[in-house]
Amino acid sequence: MNRTGNILVVDDDNAIRTVIAQALRRDGHRVTTAASLGECDARLASGLPDVLISDVVLPDGNGLDMVGRVTKAHPGLPVIVLSAQNTLTTAVRSTEVGAFEYLPKPFDLDVLARAVQSALARGSAGVAEPIDEGDRELPLIGRSPAMQDVYRVIARVVSNDLTVLVSGESGTGKELVARAIHDLGPRRHAPFVAINMAAIPRELIEAELFGHERGAFTGAQARSAGRFEQAAGGTLFLDEIGDMPMEAQTRLLRVLQSGEFTTVGGARTIRADVRIVAATNKDLALLVANGGFREDLFYRLNVVPISLPALRARRQDIALLARHFLDRAAEGGLPRKQLDAPATAVLEGYDWPGNVRELENMMRRMAVLSRDDTIDANEVRAMLGSAATASSPAAVDPGIAAAVRARLERMAIEEPAALDDGSLYDRIIGEVERPLIEALLERHGRNQLRAARALGINRNTLRKRLDLLGIDF
Numbered sequence: 001m002n003r004t005g006n007i008l009v010v011d012d013d014n015a016i017r018t019v020i021a022q023a024l025r026r027d028g029h030r031v032t033t034a035a036s037l038g039e040c041d042a043r044l045a046s047g048l049p050d051v052l053i054s055d056v057v058l059p060d061g062n063g064l065d066m067v068g069r070v071t072k073a074h075p076g077l078p079v080i081v082l083s084a085q086n087t088l089t090t091a092v093r094s095t096e097v098g099a100f101e102y103l104p105k106p107f108d109l110d111v112l113a114r115a116v117q118s119a120l121a122r123g124s125a126g127v128a129e130p131i132d133e134g135d136r137e138l139p140l141i142g143r144s145p146a147m148q149d150v151y152r153v154i155a156r157v158v159s160n161d162l163t164v165l166v167s168g169e170s171g172t173g174k175e176l177v178a179r180a181i182h183d184l185g186p187r188r189h190a191p192f193v194a195i196n197m198a199a200i201p202r203e204l205i206e207a208e209l210f211g212h213e214r215g216a217f218t219g220a221q222a223r224s225a226g227r228f229e230q231a232a233g234g235t236l237f238l239d240e241i242g243d244m245p246m247e248a249q250t251r252l253l254r255v256l257q258s259g260e261f262t263t264v265g266g267a268r269t270i271r272a273d274v275r276i277v278a279a280t281n282k283d284l285a286l287l288v289a290n291g292g293f294r295e296d297l298f299y300r301l302n303v304v305p306i307s308l309p310a311l312r313a314r315r316q317d318i319a320l321l322a323r324h325f326l327d328r329a330a331e332g333g334l335p336r337k338q339l340d341a342p343a344t345a346v347l348e349g350y351d352w353p354g355n356v357r358e359l360e361n362m363m364r365r366m367a368v369l370s371r372d373d374t375i376d377a378n379e380v381r382a383m384l385g386s387a388a389t390a391s392s393p394a395a396v397d398p399g400i401a402a403a404v405r406a407r408l409e410r411m412a413i414e415e416p417a418a419l420d421d422g423s424l425y426d427r428i429i430g431e432v433e434r435p436l437i438e439a440l441l442e443r444h445g446r447n448q449l450r451a452a453r454a455l456g457i458n459r460n461t462l463r464k465r466l467d468l469l470g471i472d473f
Protein backbone atom coordinates (compact mmCIF):
# COMPACT_ATOMS: atom_id res chain seq x y z
CA MET A 1 0.00 0.00 0.00
CA ASN A 2 1.23 3.51 -0.77
CA ARG A 3 2.30 5.66 2.13
CA THR A 4 1.57 9.36 2.11
CA GLY A 5 3.36 12.14 3.91
CA ASN A 6 4.34 15.80 4.13
CA ILE A 7 6.74 16.69 1.37
CA LEU A 8 8.71 19.92 0.98
CA VAL A 9 9.82 20.67 -2.57
CA VAL A 10 12.63 23.21 -3.06
CA ASP A 11 13.29 24.34 -6.63
CA ASP A 12 13.61 27.80 -8.14
CA ASP A 13 12.02 26.69 -11.40
CA ASN A 14 8.36 27.47 -11.11
CA ALA A 15 7.31 24.89 -13.72
CA ILE A 16 9.26 22.05 -12.13
CA ARG A 17 7.95 22.94 -8.67
CA THR A 18 4.38 22.93 -9.93
CA VAL A 19 4.70 19.68 -11.87
CA ILE A 20 6.28 17.86 -8.93
CA ALA A 21 3.76 19.26 -6.45
CA GLN A 22 0.82 18.27 -8.67
CA ALA A 23 2.13 14.75 -9.21
CA LEU A 24 2.79 14.21 -5.52
CA ARG A 25 -0.59 15.64 -4.51
CA ARG A 26 -2.22 13.24 -6.96
CA ASP A 27 -0.54 10.44 -5.01
CA GLY A 28 -2.14 11.75 -1.81
CA HIS A 29 0.85 13.58 -0.32
CA ARG A 30 0.62 17.01 1.31
CA VAL A 31 3.07 19.28 -0.47
CA THR A 32 4.62 22.62 0.42
CA THR A 33 7.08 24.36 -1.85
CA ALA A 34 9.96 26.80 -1.61
CA ALA A 35 11.77 28.66 -4.40
CA SER A 36 14.97 29.47 -2.51
CA LEU A 37 17.10 28.44 0.45
CA GLY A 38 15.61 31.33 2.45
CA GLU A 39 12.09 30.08 1.83
CA CYS A 40 13.18 26.53 2.58
CA ASP A 41 14.62 27.59 5.97
CA ALA A 42 11.38 29.38 6.78
CA ARG A 43 9.32 26.25 5.96
CA LEU A 44 11.65 24.00 7.98
CA ALA A 45 11.42 26.39 10.95
CA SER A 46 7.68 25.93 11.06
CA GLY A 47 7.85 22.12 11.06
CA LEU A 48 9.83 19.25 9.54
CA PRO A 49 8.42 17.46 6.50
CA ASP A 50 8.60 13.66 6.13
CA VAL A 51 10.62 14.00 2.94
CA LEU A 52 12.58 16.95 1.58
CA ILE A 53 13.13 17.23 -2.17
CA SER A 54 15.70 19.81 -3.24
CA ASP A 55 17.36 21.15 -6.34
CA VAL A 56 21.11 21.93 -6.18
CA VAL A 57 21.50 25.32 -7.84
CA LEU A 58 19.29 27.82 -6.01
CA PRO A 59 19.30 31.60 -6.33
CA ASP A 60 20.65 32.21 -2.83
CA GLY A 61 23.13 29.34 -2.52
CA ASN A 62 23.94 25.69 -3.02
CA GLY A 63 21.20 23.18 -2.19
CA LEU A 64 23.75 20.52 -1.22
CA ASP A 65 25.18 22.71 1.55
CA MET A 66 21.65 23.11 2.89
CA VAL A 67 21.06 19.34 2.63
CA GLY A 68 24.27 18.74 4.58
CA ARG A 69 23.10 21.08 7.37
CA VAL A 70 19.61 19.59 7.45
CA THR A 71 20.72 15.94 7.51
CA LYS A 72 23.21 16.74 10.28
CA ALA A 73 20.55 18.44 12.37
CA HIS A 74 17.83 15.89 11.52
CA PRO A 75 19.51 12.57 10.65
CA GLY A 76 16.15 10.88 10.26
CA LEU A 77 14.85 13.17 7.52
CA PRO A 78 15.23 11.59 4.07
CA VAL A 79 16.28 14.06 1.38
CA ILE A 80 15.99 13.55 -2.37
CA VAL A 81 18.39 15.69 -4.40
CA LEU A 82 17.48 16.75 -7.94
CA SER A 83 20.15 18.13 -10.19
CA ALA A 84 20.77 19.22 -13.72
CA GLN A 85 24.53 19.27 -13.04
CA ASN A 86 24.79 15.64 -13.93
CA THR A 87 28.31 14.86 -12.86
CA LEU A 88 29.83 12.21 -10.64
CA THR A 89 30.71 15.04 -8.25
CA THR A 90 27.06 15.90 -7.70
CA ALA A 91 26.04 12.26 -7.29
CA VAL A 92 28.80 11.59 -4.79
CA ARG A 93 28.40 14.91 -2.98
CA SER A 94 24.69 14.16 -2.59
CA THR A 95 25.47 10.89 -0.87
CA GLU A 96 28.19 12.49 1.20
CA VAL A 97 25.92 15.18 2.56
CA GLY A 98 23.58 12.42 3.60
CA ALA A 99 20.97 12.53 0.82
CA PHE A 100 18.74 9.51 0.62
CA GLU A 101 18.48 9.59 -3.16
CA TYR A 102 19.91 11.53 -6.07
CA LEU A 103 17.94 12.01 -9.28
CA PRO A 104 19.55 13.65 -12.31
CA LYS A 105 17.32 16.02 -14.27
CA PRO A 106 15.37 15.44 -16.38
CA PHE A 107 13.76 12.65 -14.40
CA ASP A 108 10.68 10.60 -14.76
CA LEU A 109 7.83 11.54 -12.37
CA ASP A 110 7.24 7.84 -11.74
CA VAL A 111 10.83 7.47 -10.62
CA LEU A 112 10.40 10.43 -8.26
CA ALA A 113 7.16 8.94 -6.90
CA ARG A 114 8.95 5.65 -6.22
CA ALA A 115 11.85 7.48 -4.54
CA VAL A 116 9.37 9.30 -2.29
CA GLN A 117 7.74 5.97 -1.41
CA SER A 118 11.03 4.39 -0.39
CA ALA A 119 12.02 7.56 1.50
CA LEU A 120 8.77 7.38 3.47
CA ALA A 121 9.25 3.65 4.05
CA ARG A 122 12.77 4.27 5.29
CA GLY A 123 11.61 7.20 7.41
CA SER A 124 13.88 7.60 10.38
CA ALA A 125 15.08 3.99 10.10
CA GLY A 126 18.49 5.31 9.25
CA VAL A 127 19.97 7.57 6.66
CA ALA A 128 23.64 7.60 5.70
CA GLU A 129 25.77 9.74 7.97
CA PRO A 130 27.11 12.77 6.18
CA ILE A 131 30.81 12.46 5.38
CA ASP A 132 33.16 15.39 5.47
CA GLU A 133 34.07 16.47 1.98
CA GLY A 134 37.48 17.73 0.96
CA ASP A 135 38.02 19.16 -2.48
CA ARG A 136 38.74 15.98 -4.41
CA GLU A 137 39.03 15.89 -8.15
CA LEU A 138 36.71 13.37 -9.69
CA PRO A 139 38.08 11.66 -12.72
CA LEU A 140 35.08 10.27 -14.59
CA ILE A 141 33.84 12.43 -17.44
CA GLY A 142 30.41 12.06 -19.03
CA ARG A 143 26.89 13.35 -18.52
CA SER A 144 24.92 10.80 -20.52
CA PRO A 145 22.04 9.01 -18.77
CA ALA A 146 24.05 5.78 -18.92
CA MET A 147 26.91 7.40 -16.98
CA GLN A 148 24.42 8.94 -14.54
CA ASP A 149 23.35 5.42 -13.64
CA VAL A 150 26.98 4.49 -13.07
CA TYR A 151 27.55 7.54 -10.84
CA ARG A 152 24.52 6.73 -8.74
CA VAL A 153 25.78 3.22 -8.05
CA ILE A 154 29.28 4.50 -7.27
CA ALA A 155 27.83 7.07 -4.89
CA ARG A 156 25.96 4.30 -3.10
CA VAL A 157 28.96 2.05 -2.59
CA VAL A 158 31.79 4.43 -1.72
CA SER A 159 31.11 4.49 1.99
CA ASN A 160 30.66 0.74 2.48
CA ASP A 161 32.78 -2.32 1.71
CA LEU A 162 30.44 -4.17 -0.63
CA THR A 163 32.21 -6.08 -3.37
CA VAL A 164 31.76 -4.49 -6.78
CA LEU A 165 31.98 -6.21 -10.15
CA VAL A 166 32.59 -3.77 -13.01
CA SER A 167 31.92 -5.08 -16.49
CA GLY A 168 32.36 -3.41 -19.85
CA GLU A 169 34.34 -3.55 -23.07
CA SER A 170 38.03 -2.82 -23.04
CA GLY A 171 38.79 0.89 -22.56
CA THR A 172 35.41 1.84 -21.09
CA GLY A 173 36.94 2.98 -17.80
CA LYS A 174 36.62 -0.05 -15.52
CA GLU A 175 39.86 0.65 -13.69
CA LEU A 176 38.96 4.31 -13.41
CA VAL A 177 35.68 3.35 -11.72
CA ALA A 178 37.56 1.11 -9.30
CA ARG A 179 39.92 3.96 -8.47
CA ALA A 180 37.03 6.40 -8.04
CA ILE A 181 35.37 4.03 -5.57
CA HIS A 182 38.64 3.84 -3.66
CA ASP A 183 39.49 7.54 -3.82
CA LEU A 184 36.07 8.65 -2.65
CA GLY A 185 35.68 6.22 0.22
CA PRO A 186 37.04 5.94 3.74
CA ARG A 187 39.87 3.65 2.56
CA ARG A 188 41.37 6.37 0.37
CA HIS A 189 44.39 6.94 2.63
CA ALA A 190 45.44 3.28 2.30
CA PRO A 191 46.80 1.74 -0.94
CA PHE A 192 44.89 0.94 -4.11
CA VAL A 193 46.51 -2.21 -5.51
CA ALA A 194 45.67 -3.62 -8.93
CA ILE A 195 46.41 -7.06 -10.32
CA ASN A 196 45.59 -8.14 -13.85
CA MET A 197 44.80 -11.86 -14.08
CA ALA A 198 45.49 -11.90 -17.81
CA ALA A 199 48.94 -10.38 -17.44
CA ILE A 200 50.44 -12.80 -14.91
CA PRO A 201 51.54 -16.38 -15.68
CA ARG A 202 48.80 -18.67 -14.40
CA GLU A 203 51.08 -20.61 -12.08
CA LEU A 204 52.17 -17.43 -10.31
CA ILE A 205 48.76 -15.89 -9.69
CA GLU A 206 48.22 -17.41 -6.24
CA ALA A 207 51.68 -16.39 -5.05
CA GLU A 208 51.11 -12.88 -6.41
CA LEU A 209 47.76 -12.59 -4.67
CA PHE A 210 48.50 -14.19 -1.33
CA GLY A 211 52.27 -13.87 -1.09
CA HIS A 212 54.72 -16.70 -0.53
CA GLU A 213 57.28 -17.90 1.96
CA ARG A 214 60.94 -18.39 1.18
CA GLY A 215 61.39 -21.67 -0.72
CA ALA A 216 57.66 -22.10 -1.39
CA PHE A 217 58.51 -22.90 -5.01
CA THR A 218 61.56 -22.88 -7.25
CA GLY A 219 62.83 -19.34 -7.48
CA ALA A 220 61.11 -18.12 -4.31
CA GLN A 221 64.29 -16.91 -2.67
CA ALA A 222 62.75 -14.62 -0.13
CA ARG A 223 59.41 -14.17 1.55
CA SER A 224 57.19 -11.90 -0.48
CA ALA A 225 54.01 -10.09 0.48
CA GLY A 226 51.09 -10.67 -1.89
CA ARG A 227 48.67 -8.08 -3.21
CA PHE A 228 46.17 -8.82 -0.44
CA GLU A 229 48.79 -7.83 2.11
CA GLN A 230 50.01 -4.84 0.09
CA ALA A 231 46.47 -3.52 -0.13
CA ALA A 232 45.80 -3.88 3.61
CA GLY A 233 43.31 -1.24 4.71
CA GLY A 234 42.73 -0.22 1.10
CA THR A 235 41.27 -1.59 -2.11
CA LEU A 236 42.31 -4.59 -4.19
CA PHE A 237 41.38 -4.33 -7.86
CA LEU A 238 41.13 -7.75 -9.54
CA ASP A 239 41.28 -6.92 -13.24
CA GLU A 240 40.28 -9.41 -15.97
CA ILE A 241 38.85 -11.68 -13.29
CA GLY A 242 37.43 -13.97 -16.00
CA ASP A 243 41.00 -15.10 -16.71
CA MET A 244 41.59 -16.34 -13.19
CA PRO A 245 42.57 -20.03 -13.13
CA MET A 246 40.16 -22.41 -11.37
CA GLU A 247 42.45 -23.27 -8.44
CA ALA A 248 43.03 -19.59 -7.71
CA GLN A 249 39.26 -19.03 -7.91
CA THR A 250 38.72 -21.66 -5.23
CA ARG A 251 41.29 -20.03 -3.00
CA LEU A 252 39.86 -16.56 -3.58
CA LEU A 253 36.39 -17.80 -2.73
CA ARG A 254 37.67 -19.19 0.59
CA VAL A 255 39.28 -15.85 1.38
CA LEU A 256 36.08 -13.97 0.63
CA GLN A 257 34.11 -16.36 2.83
CA SER A 258 36.47 -16.44 5.78
CA GLY A 259 38.04 -12.98 5.56
CA GLU A 260 41.45 -14.62 5.99
CA PHE A 261 44.14 -16.00 3.72
CA THR A 262 47.21 -18.19 4.01
CA THR A 263 50.43 -17.42 2.17
CA VAL A 264 51.63 -19.93 -0.43
CA GLY A 265 53.86 -22.50 1.24
CA GLY A 266 53.37 -21.06 4.69
CA ALA A 267 51.24 -21.67 7.70
CA ARG A 268 50.71 -17.99 8.32
CA THR A 269 47.13 -16.88 8.27
CA ILE A 270 46.52 -13.20 7.68
CA ARG A 271 43.29 -11.21 7.98
CA ALA A 272 42.21 -9.86 4.60
CA ASP A 273 41.39 -6.24 5.28
CA VAL A 274 40.63 -5.12 1.74
CA ARG A 275 37.74 -3.91 -0.26
CA ILE A 276 37.46 -5.94 -3.47
CA VAL A 277 36.58 -4.43 -6.82
CA ALA A 278 36.73 -6.91 -9.71
CA ALA A 279 36.47 -6.16 -13.41
CA THR A 280 35.81 -8.13 -16.54
CA ASN A 281 35.36 -7.51 -20.23
CA LYS A 282 33.98 -11.01 -20.65
CA ASP A 283 30.44 -12.08 -19.94
CA LEU A 284 31.06 -13.74 -16.58
CA ALA A 285 27.56 -15.21 -16.39
CA LEU A 286 28.26 -16.92 -19.72
CA LEU A 287 31.62 -18.16 -18.44
CA VAL A 288 29.79 -19.61 -15.45
CA ALA A 289 27.31 -21.33 -17.75
CA ASN A 290 30.21 -22.81 -19.77
CA GLY A 291 32.00 -24.02 -16.65
CA GLY A 292 34.86 -21.53 -16.96
CA PHE A 293 34.08 -19.63 -13.78
CA ARG A 294 32.86 -20.77 -10.36
CA GLU A 295 29.23 -19.85 -9.86
CA ASP A 296 29.62 -19.34 -6.10
CA LEU A 297 32.55 -16.98 -6.68
CA PHE A 298 30.57 -15.09 -9.30
CA TYR A 299 27.80 -14.40 -6.77
CA ARG A 300 30.34 -13.41 -4.12
CA LEU A 301 31.87 -10.86 -6.49
CA ASN A 302 28.72 -9.65 -8.16
CA VAL A 303 27.24 -8.11 -5.02
CA VAL A 304 27.05 -4.71 -6.70
CA PRO A 305 27.26 -4.94 -10.49
CA ILE A 306 28.31 -1.88 -12.47
CA SER A 307 28.02 -2.19 -16.21
CA LEU A 308 29.95 0.43 -18.15
CA PRO A 309 28.45 1.45 -21.49
CA ALA A 310 30.54 1.34 -24.66
CA LEU A 311 31.42 4.82 -25.88
CA ARG A 312 29.27 4.36 -29.01
CA ALA A 313 26.29 3.83 -26.69
CA ARG A 314 26.80 7.29 -25.15
CA ARG A 315 27.83 9.41 -28.10
CA GLN A 316 26.68 12.59 -26.34
CA ASP A 317 29.75 12.29 -24.07
CA ILE A 318 32.26 12.17 -26.92
CA ALA A 319 32.65 15.96 -27.35
CA LEU A 320 33.11 16.45 -23.62
CA LEU A 321 35.67 13.67 -23.38
CA ALA A 322 37.56 14.86 -26.48
CA ARG A 323 37.86 18.38 -25.05
CA HIS A 324 38.91 16.97 -21.71
CA PHE A 325 41.71 14.93 -23.28
CA LEU A 326 42.92 17.89 -25.38
CA ASP A 327 43.01 20.02 -22.21
CA ARG A 328 44.92 17.32 -20.39
CA ALA A 329 47.41 17.07 -23.26
CA ALA A 330 47.92 20.84 -23.05
CA GLU A 331 48.42 20.68 -19.29
CA GLY A 332 51.03 18.00 -19.96
CA GLY A 333 53.00 20.41 -22.11
CA LEU A 334 51.66 19.53 -25.59
CA PRO A 335 50.34 22.32 -27.85
CA ARG A 336 46.85 23.51 -26.89
CA LYS A 337 44.32 22.48 -29.57
CA GLN A 338 40.61 22.72 -30.04
CA LEU A 339 38.12 20.98 -32.30
CA ASP A 340 35.75 22.79 -34.63
CA ALA A 341 32.11 21.68 -34.81
CA PRO A 342 32.38 19.48 -37.95
CA ALA A 343 35.45 17.76 -36.46
CA THR A 344 33.48 17.02 -33.31
CA ALA A 345 30.65 15.64 -35.44
CA VAL A 346 33.05 13.21 -37.13
CA LEU A 347 34.25 12.02 -33.73
CA GLU A 348 30.66 11.56 -32.63
CA GLY A 349 29.88 9.48 -35.68
CA TYR A 350 32.74 7.05 -35.25
CA ASP A 351 32.15 3.75 -33.47
CA TRP A 352 35.19 3.71 -31.14
CA PRO A 353 35.85 -0.01 -30.84
CA GLY A 354 38.63 0.84 -28.35
CA ASN A 355 36.23 3.08 -26.40
CA VAL A 356 37.50 5.94 -24.24
CA ARG A 357 41.08 4.71 -24.39
CA GLU A 358 41.05 4.98 -28.19
CA LEU A 359 39.60 8.50 -28.02
CA GLU A 360 42.18 9.52 -25.42
CA ASN A 361 45.08 8.20 -27.53
CA MET A 362 43.75 9.86 -30.63
CA MET A 363 43.40 13.25 -28.92
CA ARG A 364 46.98 13.01 -27.71
CA ARG A 365 48.12 12.22 -31.26
CA MET A 366 46.07 15.12 -32.62
CA ALA A 367 47.61 17.50 -30.10
CA VAL A 368 51.04 16.58 -31.46
CA LEU A 369 50.31 16.16 -35.15
CA SER A 370 47.67 18.71 -36.06
CA ARG A 371 49.18 21.78 -37.69
CA ASP A 372 46.70 24.46 -36.64
CA ASP A 373 45.31 25.41 -33.26
CA THR A 374 41.90 24.30 -34.44
CA ILE A 375 41.52 20.71 -35.61
CA ASP A 376 39.12 20.34 -38.55
CA ALA A 377 36.99 17.47 -39.83
CA ASN A 378 39.46 16.49 -42.56
CA GLU A 379 42.24 16.01 -40.08
CA VAL A 380 40.02 13.91 -37.87
CA ARG A 381 38.89 11.80 -40.84
CA ALA A 382 42.45 11.31 -41.97
CA MET A 383 43.41 10.24 -38.46
CA LEU A 384 40.53 7.84 -38.17
CA GLY A 385 41.26 6.43 -41.60
CA SER A 386 38.58 4.91 -43.73
CA ALA A 387 36.67 3.61 -40.70
CA ALA A 388 35.23 7.02 -39.95
CA THR A 389 34.01 7.72 -43.45
CA ALA A 390 32.59 4.26 -43.87
CA SER A 391 30.81 3.86 -40.57
CA SER A 392 30.02 7.38 -39.65
CA PRO A 393 26.70 8.96 -40.49
CA ALA A 394 27.98 12.23 -39.02
CA ALA A 395 30.86 12.24 -41.50
CA VAL A 396 28.42 12.84 -44.37
CA ASP A 397 28.51 16.45 -45.46
CA PRO A 398 25.24 18.02 -44.24
CA GLY A 399 24.87 19.72 -47.64
CA ILE A 400 24.79 16.36 -49.42
CA ALA A 401 22.38 14.90 -46.92
CA ALA A 402 20.07 17.90 -47.38
CA ALA A 403 20.30 17.66 -51.18
CA VAL A 404 19.36 13.97 -51.14
CA ARG A 405 16.39 14.65 -48.87
CA ALA A 406 15.28 17.55 -51.07
CA ARG A 407 15.60 15.34 -54.17
CA LEU A 408 13.36 12.69 -52.58
CA GLU A 409 10.79 15.32 -51.63
CA ARG A 410 10.73 16.66 -55.17
CA MET A 411 10.35 13.17 -56.51
CA ALA A 412 7.43 12.53 -54.19
CA ILE A 413 5.62 15.47 -55.82
CA GLU A 414 6.78 15.17 -59.44
CA GLU A 415 6.99 11.42 -59.97
CA PRO A 416 5.70 9.60 -56.89
CA ALA A 417 5.78 6.20 -58.63
CA ALA A 418 9.59 6.41 -58.81
CA LEU A 419 9.71 6.18 -55.03
CA ASP A 420 8.41 2.63 -55.17
CA ASP A 421 9.53 1.17 -58.47
CA GLY A 422 12.83 -0.29 -57.27
CA SER A 423 15.01 2.15 -59.19
CA LEU A 424 15.64 4.50 -56.32
CA TYR A 425 19.09 3.35 -55.30
CA ASP A 426 20.54 3.54 -58.82
CA ARG A 427 18.84 6.82 -59.56
CA ILE A 428 19.96 8.66 -56.46
CA ILE A 429 23.45 7.19 -56.42
CA GLY A 430 23.66 7.93 -60.15
CA GLU A 431 22.76 11.54 -59.48
CA VAL A 432 25.48 11.86 -56.86
CA GLU A 433 27.97 9.83 -58.86
CA ARG A 434 27.74 11.91 -62.03
CA PRO A 435 28.78 15.26 -60.52
CA LEU A 436 31.43 13.49 -58.46
CA ILE A 437 33.06 11.88 -61.48
CA GLU A 438 32.75 15.03 -63.57
CA ALA A 439 34.35 17.14 -60.89
CA LEU A 440 37.23 14.74 -60.52
CA LEU A 441 37.85 14.48 -64.26
CA GLU A 442 37.95 18.24 -64.39
CA ARG A 443 40.28 18.43 -61.41
CA HIS A 444 42.71 15.99 -62.99
CA GLY A 445 42.73 17.56 -66.45
CA ARG A 446 40.47 14.77 -67.75
CA ASN A 447 43.18 12.23 -66.98
CA GLN A 448 41.14 9.10 -66.29
CA LEU A 449 43.91 7.21 -64.55
CA ARG A 450 44.44 9.95 -62.00
CA ALA A 451 40.71 10.52 -61.52
CA ALA A 452 40.21 6.78 -60.96
CA ARG A 453 43.03 6.70 -58.43
CA ALA A 454 41.56 9.66 -56.57
CA LEU A 455 38.20 7.92 -56.49
CA GLY A 456 39.74 4.69 -55.26
CA ILE A 457 38.35 2.61 -58.17
CA ASN A 458 40.23 1.07 -61.06
CA ARG A 459 40.36 2.63 -64.47
CA ASN A 460 38.18 0.02 -66.14
CA THR A 461 35.46 0.53 -63.57
CA LEU A 462 35.66 4.27 -64.17
CA ARG A 463 35.31 3.73 -67.93
CA LYS A 464 32.26 1.53 -67.41
CA ARG A 465 30.66 4.14 -65.18
CA LEU A 466 31.41 6.88 -67.73
CA ASP A 467 29.73 4.77 -70.41
CA LEU A 468 26.75 3.98 -68.27
CA LEU A 469 26.24 7.56 -67.12
CA GLY A 470 26.79 8.89 -70.64
CA ILE A 471 29.59 11.20 -69.61
CA ASP A 472 31.82 12.45 -72.45
CA PHE A 473 35.47 11.61 -72.17
Ligand SMILES: Nc1ncnc2c1ncn2[C@@H]1O[C@H](COP(=O)(O)OP(=O)(O)OP(=O)(O)O)[C@@H](O)[C@H]1O
Nearest residue numbers: 139140141142170171172173174175176281356357
Ligand atom coordinates in the same frame (compact mmCIF):
# COMPACT_ATOMS: atom_id res chain seq x y z
N1 LIG B 1 34.60 8.38 -18.17
C1 LIG B 1 35.90 8.64 -18.36
N2 LIG B 1 36.37 9.88 -18.16
C2 LIG B 1 37.67 10.16 -18.36
N3 LIG B 1 38.59 9.27 -18.76
C3 LIG B 1 38.19 8.02 -18.96
C4 LIG B 1 36.82 7.63 -18.77
N4 LIG B 1 36.71 6.32 -19.04
C5 LIG B 1 37.95 5.89 -19.38
N5 LIG B 1 38.84 6.90 -19.33
C6 LIG B 1 40.28 6.81 -19.68
O1 LIG B 1 40.41 5.82 -20.69
C7 LIG B 1 41.52 4.99 -20.44
C8 LIG B 1 41.03 3.56 -20.28
O2 LIG B 1 40.34 3.43 -19.06
P1 LIG B 1 40.49 2.15 -18.13
O3 LIG B 1 41.91 1.66 -18.11
O4 LIG B 1 39.86 2.45 -16.83
O5 LIG B 1 39.59 1.13 -18.98
P2 LIG B 1 39.32 -0.41 -18.72
O6 LIG B 1 37.88 -0.62 -19.01
O7 LIG B 1 39.85 -0.80 -17.38
O8 LIG B 1 40.17 -1.06 -19.88
P3 LIG B 1 40.74 -2.59 -20.00
O9 LIG B 1 39.56 -3.50 -19.94
O10 LIG B 1 41.38 -2.57 -21.35
O11 LIG B 1 41.70 -2.74 -18.88
C9 LIG B 1 42.20 5.50 -19.20
O12 LIG B 1 43.28 6.32 -19.55
C10 LIG B 1 41.12 6.30 -18.51
O13 LIG B 1 41.68 7.36 -17.78
